[in-house]
Amino acid sequence: MPITVNGRExxxxxxxxxxxxxxxxxxxxLYGTKKGCNQGACGACTVLVDGERIVSCLALAVQYEGRExxxxxxxxxxxxxxxxxxxxxxxxxxxCGYCTPGQICSAVAMAEEISRxxxxxxxxxxxxxxxxxxxxxxxxxxSGNLCRCGAHNGIVDAIAQVYVGGGA
Amino acid sequence: xxxxxxxxAVPIVPxxxxxxxxxxxxxxxxxxxxxxxxxxxxxxxKVRGEARFAAEYLMEGMVYAALRYSTIARGHVTALDxxxxxxxxGVVLVMTHRNAPQMQPPPxxxxxxxxxxxxxxxxxxDDSIHWNGEPVAVVLADTQExxxxxxxxxxxxxxxxxxxxxEEARQHPRTPDSxxxxxxxxxxxxxxAALADAAQSVDLTYRTPRHNHxxxxxxxxxxxxxxxxxxxxxxxxGVKLHAWTYAQAFGLEEDQVHLTSPYVGGGxxxxxxxxxxxxxxxASKLAGRPVRVTLSREGVYRLVxxxxxxxxxxxxxxxxxxxxxxxxxxGISAMTPYNALAEQFTFPARHMYATETLKTDQxxxxxxxxxxxxMRAPGESVGTFALESAIDELAVELDxxxxxxxxxxxxxxxxxxxxxxxxxxxxxxxxxxxxxxxWEERMAPGTRREGEWLVGTGCAAATYPYHRFPGGxxxxxxxxxxxATVEVPAADMGMATATTQxxxxxxxxxxxxxxxxxxxxxxxxxxxxxxxxxxxxxxxSGAVIAAQRAxxxxxxxxAGDDSPLAGLxxxxxxxxxxxxxxxxxxxxxxxxxxxxxRTGRDEVVVVASASDPEEMQAYSMHSTGALFxxxxxxxxxxxxxxxxxxxxxxxxxxxNPTTAASQFRGGIIMGIGLALMEETEFDERTxxxxxxxxxxxxxxxxxxxxxxxxxxxxxxxPHAPAGARGIGEIGITGVAAAIANxxxxxxxxxxxxxxxxxxxxx
Numbered sequence: 001m002p003i004t005v006n007g008r009e010x011x012x013x014x015x016x017x018x019x020x021x022x023x024x025x026x027x028x029x030l031y032g033t034k035k036g037c038n039q040g041a042c043g044a045c046t047v048l049v050d051g052e053r054i055v056s057c058l059a060l061a062v063q064y065e066g067r068e069x070x071x072x073x074x075x076x077x078x079x080x081x082x083x084x085x086x087x088x089x090x091x092x093x094x095x096c097g098y099c100t101p102g103q104i105c106s107a108v109a110m111a112e113e114i115s116r117x118x119x120x121x122x123x124x125x126x127x128x129x130x131x132x133x134x135x136x137x138x139x140x141x142x143s144g145n146l147c148r149c150g151a152h153n154g155i156v157d158a159i160a161q162v163y164v165g166g167g168a
Numbered sequence: 169x170x171x172x173x174x175x176x177a178v179p180i181v182p183x184x185x186x187x188x189x190x191x192x193x194x195x196x197x198x199x200x201x202x203x204x205x206x207x208x209x210x211x212x213x214k215v216r217g218e219a220r221f222a223a224e225y226l227m228e229g230m231v232y233a234a235l236r237y238s239t240i241a242r243g244h245v246t247a248l249d250x251x252x253x254x255x256x257x258g259v260v261l262v263m264t265h266r267n268a269p270q271m272q273p274p275p276x277x278x279x280x281x282x283x284x285x286x287x288x289x290x291x292x293x294d295d296s297i298h299w300n301g302e303p304v305a306v307v308l309a310d311t312q313e314x315x316x317x318x319x320x321x322x323x324x325x326x327x328x329x330x331x332x333x334x335e336e337a338r339q340h341p342r343t344p345d346s347x348x349x350x351x352x353x354x355x356x357x358x359x360x361a362a363l364a365d366a367a368q369s370v371d372l373t374y375r376t377p378r379h380n381h382x383x384x385x386x387x388x389x390x391x392x393x394x395x396x397x398x399x400x401x402x403x404x405x406g407v408k409l410h411a412w413t414y415a416q417a418f419g420l421e422e423d424q425v426h427l428t429s430p431y432v433g434g435g436x437x438x439x440x441x442x443x444x445x446x447x448x449x450x451a452s453k454l455a456g457r458p459v460r461v462t463l464s465r466e467g468v469y470r471l472v473x474x475x476x477x478x479x480x481x482x483x484x485x486x487x488x489x490x491x492x493x494x495x496x497x498x499g500i501s502a503m504t505p506y507n508a509l510a511e512q513f514t515f516p517a518r519h520m521y522a523t524e525t526l527k528t529d530q531x532x533x534x535x536x537x538x539x540x541x542x543m544r545a546p547g548e549s550v551g552t553f554a555l556e557s558a559i560d561e562l563a564v565e566l567d568x569x570x571x572x573x574x575x576x577x578x579x580x581x582x583x584x585x586x587x588x589x590x591x592x593x594x595x596x597x598x599x600x601x602x603x604x605x606x607w608e609e610r611m612a613p614g615t616r617r618e619g620e621w622l623v624g625t626g627c628a629a630a631t632y633p634y635h636r637f638p639g640g641x642x643x644x645x646x647x648x649x650x651x652a653t654v655e656v657p658a659a660d661m662g663m664a665t666a667t668t669q670x671x672x673x674x675x676x677x678x679x680x681x682x683x684x685x686x687x688x689x690x691x692x693x694x695x696x697x698x699x700x701x702x703x704x705x706x707x708x709s710g711a712v713i714a715a716q717r718a719x720x721x722x723x724x725x726x727a728g729d730d731s732p733l734a735g736l737x738x739x740x741x742x743x744x745x746x747x748x749x750x751x752x753x754x755x756x757x758x759x760x761x762x763x764x765x766r767t768g769r770d771e772v773v774v775v776a777s778a779s780d781p782e783e784m785q786a787y788s789m790h791s792t793g794a795l796f797x798x799x800x801x802x803x804x805x806x807x808x809x810x811x812x813x814x815x816x817x818x819x820x821x822x823x824n825p826t827t828a829a830s831q832f833r834g835g836i837i838m839g840i841g842l843a844l845m846e847e848t849e850f851d852e853r854t855x856x857x858x859x860x861x862x863x864x865x866x867x868x869x870x871x872x873x874x875x876x877x878x879x880x881x882x883x884x885x886p887h888a889p890a891g892a893r894g895i896g897e898i899g900i901t902g903v904a905a906a907i908a909n910x911x912x913x914x915x916x917x918x919x920x921x922x923x924x925x926x927x928x929x930x
């Protein structure tokens with residue numbers, strides 16, 4: 001079974017050692033997904049698989065047969081920027097831009113996790129039906145995505161603007 | 169912000185103008201584009217993931233490289249068995265010192281204007297090993313997986329001798345030749361005697377550990393030979409420097425190396441030329457195939473030098489009014505015989521405080537380690553930790569507010585050189601910041617507690633020098649539609665260099681932003697630029713000033729008698745509304761497009777060199793800042809959280825508040841890491857870095873970063889192009905001291921060795 005990446009089907013690689021990250025970059029030439037550490041520590045390679053975020057460097061491509069993968073290149077809708085992509089520009093949520101695709105993909109799925117009621121380390125009430133999308137929840141849940149330029153304030157503001165109307 | 173509204177004309181700088189003579193007309197009035205909020209121009213490309221980095225270029229027939237690193241620090245390779253690797257699937261080449269082509273050692277950074285080598289050691293030319301992690305083999309294969317696997321199949325045997333430890337080496341310190349070109353020792357009067365006689369004094373020792381840059385993009389290079397020419401897609405902070413250094417190593421003419429580096433995924437001083445650059449080109453030459461070298465994260469730690477460790481003494485003596493009678497800042501750092509950076513941590517003490525006597529001096533100890541290198545604010549980052557902590561300790565001794573103590577000792581002239589400051593408004597930054605932060609609400613040490621959290625506030629000064637590098641050249645093209653293109657071999661690792669220069673150039677020429685393109689990151693452009701020393705904005709601006717004058721002179725010469733500008737000289741005109749006008753009579757105006765079209769040409773092109781940076785000799789030029797911090801220290805766990813931070817800066821004119829704020833915040837956040845968590849763990853017994861990963865070297869994450877407030881005086885420096893002194897590095901300076909001082913205020917505990925991890929507060 002093929003992997004579907006941004007709506008396009010591709011056969012899985014013959015070499016079972018190929019990570020999903022290297023498959024995207026070196027086989028499909030989708031360089032938007034970045035390699036920062038290749039060991040799951042930096043989040044630069046975050047992509048969405050069936051809507052959930054994973055670090056693609058710790059995934060083997062062959063494990064993802066039949067799954068739907070969305071990369072940063074797949075977020076824009078017919079060329080129009082995803083609202084979060086625009087918000088990253090508006091809030092200067094990046095400098096070098098290398099962690100940016102991972103931050104954006106991660107945030108898209110993170111917002112879904114909150115809306116599904118998935119708790120985090122800082123969730124105060126695990127029995128509450130809804131989780132407050134506050135500043136701490138947002139920062140805690142994004143802490144797996146490192147940014148060395150120090151654009152954290154802009155990233156958080158961009159996410160807050162799109163998913164909580166700027167209130168986080 | 170299109171900037172299309174009509175603005176008053178910006179005069180052309182006079183013939184022979186330099187920043188030393190002062191007052192760049194582009195900031196004479198505060199209006200127009202400079203100071204407007206502009207989103208970075210490469211933003212759409214970056215958020216789409218379409219900005220192409222060094223490891224993302226394809227070359228025909230390209231193979232992938234994997235490196236094998238030595239596991240000893242000092243000794244020799246005695247045996248190498250590469251047969252299994254050579255026989256492994258997909259392997260094209262195994263290169264070791266036995267078959268590596270001859271290369272000259274890369275000229276060491278600062279030893280020549282375009283030298284970019286982080287280390288002057290020869291690269292894989294013999295069996296000797298100089299640091300733990302030195303490459304001993306390069307494998308090329310058709311895929312990265314094949315190369316990585318084959319590299320593990322190489323058998324390496326060594327003879328090794330024990331590496332020198334810091335404690336051993338410090339028995340034999342040496343004085344470095346210079347501190348980045350400045351004298352090592354500065355003496356004003358007899359500071360030791362004045363210290364002994366002082367009414368009040370402190371005499372303290374501070375330590376800072378090794379650090380690594382950890383740009384999220386690992387170093388990478390994609391390259392190939394075209395005959396005797398070398399084509400390189402690089403991640404570089406100085407494209408002309410890298411090209412020139414490659415040429416020296418391979419015996420080429422400079423223009424035989426064509427090197428581009430349009431996007432760099434973070435640099436912080438680390439994206440200079442290291443051994444992977446030369447190994448990739450050498451292996452490519454041997455194999456006859458283009459090569460992509462992407463260092464693993466561990467590989468970056470093994471091959472790219474970071475910040476060295478320091479041990480610093482700061483002693484301050486005062487009279488009974490708290491005025492400094494003695495200021496001493498000395499210390500040692502680890503280094504190697506193969507590099508030239510002693511980490512100039514004594515620089516801030518030379519410029520920051522008025523003192524009757526002054527002594528600064530540094531020594532280094534040679535260790536068997538990878539050459540240490542430049543990392544954001546080399547010297548000032550860790551030097552301000554010691555100096556600004558000591559001043560806080562002195563304030564406690566004197567029972568005086570630490571801000572008041574600093575203001576009391578703010579100098580009229582540079583205390584080491586005696587030169588006038590080009591501009592210094594630190595006292596204003598202190599006062600504005602203190603009010604905004606509500607500094608007066610500060611409580612006595614260890615007296616504010618909220619549940620299990622001890623809360624405290626602290627302050628420290630920030631400082632970083634102005635730099636404008638010689639050799640700046642700009643090519644300026646003006647086409648017949650009136651679109652201007654600046655071509656400079658600059659680098660943009662995320663500082664928004666291109667955006668900033670687009671703003672300044674548009675303002676200077678009287679064009680809207682969309683009529684200006686700044687092209688950079690290409691060794692084909694004339695001159696030389698370096699993204700370093702926070703000096704690139706000034707360096708490019710200086711070159712564009714010269715190019716604009718040359719362009720206007722040529723346009724006026726070409727305009728002809730039919731032009732409304734006929735007969736005018738460059739001194740009589742200014743840029744306005746997409747054209748030139750007479751300053752005295754702005755109705756005499758003609759558009760750039762009309763002027764160029766009148767010549768019958770498609771474009772007018774000029775190349776001009778910046779004036780020499782004489783302003784740096786005539787004035788003491790430094791940016792400064794006042795930092796305010798609130799921390800919460802957990803009384804149970806010792807965990808420190810930074811809960812509030814304000815930076816109040818005096819850096820000259822801020823060109824683009826949007827991206828400037830990001831530069832300041834980025835530096836401050838790296839300073840939070842410096843204060844609380846960052847440390848390259850170096851095993852002195854083996855000379856090996858033991859935490860070469862982002863899992864074990866901790867950098868600040870989202871949860872560690874509070875909202876960071878930044879403000880600035882925005883007072884133009886009359887002796888800097890565009891009035892701007894540069895902002896890339898000052899952000900990290902002073903931060904560790906502000907945090908350490910806040911921790912003291914919260915807990916009553918003084919920590920003098922970084923990072924301030926929780927074990928030091930239990």
